[in-house]
Amino acid sequence: MATVKRIKLGSQGLEVSAQGLGCMGMSAFYGPSKPEPEMIALIHHAINGGVTFLDTSDVYGPHTNEILLGKALKGGMRERVELATKFGASFADGQMKIHGDPAYVRAACEASLKRLGVDCIDLYYQHRIDTRVPIEVTVCPLLNFYSAFEEGKIKYIGLSEASASTIRRAHAVHPITAVQLEWSLWSRDVEEDIVPTCRELGIGIVAYSPLGRGFFSSGPKLLENMSKDDFRQCGASRLSLVGKGVSLPRLQPENLEHNKKLFERVNEIAAKKGCTTSQLALAWVHHQGDDVCPIPGTTKIENFNQNIKALSVKLTPEEMAELESIAAADAVKGGRYMSDFATYKDSETPPLSSWKAS
Known part of the structure; x- marks a missing residue:
C-alpha cells in the first residue's frame, strides 16, 4: 500500500492524511446500509493503512453513520484519527x-x-447553509454562549457547499479551517471563485465525490449494478430520495451518452500511464495542491486499496493540461443536482443586521 503523507488542512493547525475516507455510502444514499462488521473492518483497515481523516454527517442514515464510526473508534482508535462530521441538514x-x-x-x-x-469533534462543518439565518449567527453558537470551542467539544470549524461571500463572512467571525466542496474532473466550477477565496484566506479544501460519484470508476456502466434505492439511480429513473424527488442530471440517459466520452478519454490516458481511470481522476485532484484533501468513499477494502494507489500516480504539467482540456466546462452535460437541491450557488444569507433573536 502506498505511503499516505500528512498535510496541513487550513492555517489553524489541523493536520490530516493527504487522502481521507468518506463514510456516507456505508450507511446511506448509495443503497442499503452495509453490514456493520464489514464496515468496521474497512475503517480499521483504512486507519492502519494511514488514512486517518474520516468524514461523516448526522444526516447519513440519518444518525446511523455516526453511530457506526463511534463503534469503529472504540478500543484506542479515536486517538489515531481526525474525525469530521456535519450539522445543518x-x-x-x-x-x-x-x-x-x-x-x-x-x-x-x-x-x-x-x-x-x-x-471532541476535530472538524465540525455546517453541511448546508441556512439562507434564513445570517452565517455569523450560525457560527457564533459554536464560539460564544454555547462555548463548544472553549469547552473543547470541537477543535476546528468548517463549511460545506458555501459561496465565496458566505465563506468570507464566516471567516470574519472565526477562522474557517476547511471548506468541503465537490471537485473532480467533471465538477470544476468551484475553481472560478471558491477555491481562490479559500487560498486567499488560508482555508483548506476537502474535495468530496472526487471520482464523480463513481463515474470515474465504472463509467456509463455505473447504473447497471446499483440497487433500486441508490439515489444515483435517480439520474436515470427519477426515483425519490427519502421522499423527495432528487436526481443527478449527468446520469440521465440524454446526458450520459455525451458524458461517457469524457470517461473514455480519461481511460485512454490512464491506460498509457499504467493506472486505472479512477486512480488517474483521483491523482488529478491530489495534484491540485497540498491544501486539498480528497475523501473518496467506498464500502470495499479492495476498492480502498486501489484508491490509495492514486497517491503514487505522478502527473506532468503536460498531462495535467491534457486532462483539463478534456474536462473543460463544456465537456459535461447536466448539473450536479436538480435545480431545487441546495448547493453553494444558493447559499447567500441575510445580513447580520437583519437578525432578531427569538
Whole structure:
C-alpha cells in the first residue's frame, strides 16, 4: 500500500492524511446500509493503512453513520484519527430541511458527540447553509454562549457547499479551517471563485465525490449494478430520495451518452500511464495542491486499496493540461443536482443586521 503523507488542512493547525475516507455510502444514499462488521473492518483497515481523516454527517442514515464510526473508534482508535462530521441538514415529511439557528446548532453538536461516543469533534462543518439565518449567527453558537470551542467539544470549524461571500463572512467571525466542496474532473466550477477565496484566506479544501460519484470508476456502466434505492439511480429513473424527488442530471440517459466520452478519454490516458481511470481522476485532484484533501468513499477494502494507489500516480504539467482540456466546462452535460437541491450557488444569507433573536 502506498505511503499516505500528512498535510496541513487550513492555517489553524489541523493536520490530516493527504487522502481521507468518506463514510456516507456505508450507511446511506448509495443503497442499503452495509453490514456493520464489514464496515468496521474497512475503517480499521483504512486507519492502519494511514488514512486517518474520516468524514461523516448526522444526516447519513440519518444518525446511523455516526453511530457506526463511534463503534469503529472504540478500543484506542479515536486517538489515531481526525474525525469530521456535519450539522445543518435533515429530512422531515419527505423534504430536506436546512437549519442554522443557534438552538439547533447546540443540540446537533451535543447529539453528534453522543452518537460518536467522543468528547471532541476535530472538524465540525455546517453541511448546508441556512439562507434564513445570517452565517455569523450560525457560527457564533459554536464560539460564544454555547462555548463548544472553549469547552473543547470541537477543535476546528468548517463549511460545506458555501459561496465565496458566505465563506468570507464566516471567516470574519472565526477562522474557517476547511471548506468541503465537490471537485473532480467533471465538477470544476468551484475553481472560478471558491477555491481562490479559500487560498486567499488560508482555508483548506476537502474535495468530496472526487471520482464523480463513481463515474470515474465504472463509467456509463455505473447504473447497471446499483440497487433500486441508490439515489444515483435517480439520474436515470427519477426515483425519490427519502421522499423527495432528487436526481443527478449527468446520469440521465440524454446526458450520459455525451458524458461517457469524457470517461473514455480519461481511460485512454490512464491506460498509457499504467493506472486505472479512477486512480488517474483521483491523482488529478491530489495534484491540485497540498491544501486539498480528497475523501473518496467506498464500502470495499479492495476498492480502498486501489484508491490509495492514486497517491503514487505522478502527473506532468503536460498531462495535467491534457486532462483539463478534456474536462473543460463544456465537456459535461447536466448539473450536479436538480435545480431545487441546495448547493453553494444558493447559499447567500441575510445580513447580520437583519437578525432578531427569538
